[in-house]
Amino acid sequence: MPPRRRGASGYRGIRLRPNCGYYSELRSGDLRLGLDTYGTARKAARAYDAAAWRLGRPRGQMNFQDVYTLQQALDVAPASRLNTAQDRAEHAERQRRLLVAQEDERVMAEWRRRHPEDVAYEQVYWARRREEDTRRRREERLDRRRRKALTNAQSDIVAAGGRSIFTADDDCWLDIWLDTSDDTGEDDNGDDGSDLE
Template sequence: MTPLPLPLPRVPPPLQRPATDAPPCHRAAEERRAMLGLGTYGTAREAARAYDAAAWRLGRPRGQMNFQDVYTLQQALDVAPPPRLNTAQDRVEHAERQRRLLVAQEDERVMAEWRRRHPKDVAYEQVYWARRREEDM
């Protein structure tokens, strides 16, 4: 007779996840238990308002809300801002930023490999720049 596997401990999911503290164009809110993407907002306050509206819709108790000044679902919906729309221009700018980031990461990787393979050149370069700084003074 084979032993039965032990059941995994039951860990309750976190009750709420507030808005992330990211740059304004990347702030987003999400309701964790239901995995609802609530959109992208300009400020953490707007993202928190959107989170509260979603939490009201899911029947969360008022004590779990970010703002205690809202008493009904309708009030929560009224104060929650609409998510920022991603336009074609936003997507083009994002793709360009991603491309530049990949180029910079590859450049850093190649330079690290060069430094590892050519330590004498690295030492020479450091001496060269030290002399240049002395001459500029």
């Protein structure tokens, strides 16, 4: 396999991150080993070389040719990045949230174990609520379809020269027309457009 070409950083396996750090990554076939982000490309390249030495890569695939042993590579590699106080605080907050979530799960499991009748009641309650909601939505949908069919039938009768069962000033006619009309907008208020003030 030909050696990987060097990127824009000038070093093999080093990429510039959007936050102006240099990310060091070692690839082996489909495997990607992300090392860390460093302040300079040189430090990232030294860390890359130390990892490449550990994996037994040939010296021709290293960024620096002045290293002859693994120990030399480890000696010149940058030290592990120390966490800042902010990093430690964020980590502690994440750990606290994780512990709270785990404690909640433990307490809920204990509650379910001690009170199986409450769990059964809750399941029945939510199943009943789902059934009621489904039934209510189905009834509303059927009612809308019925009113729309009635309106369409009335408009067909009127269009054919017949007489409607609703009068022009009947509120029921207006309600049915507004509920079943597809072209009503938000600004439709049910009048003929004239403002009576």
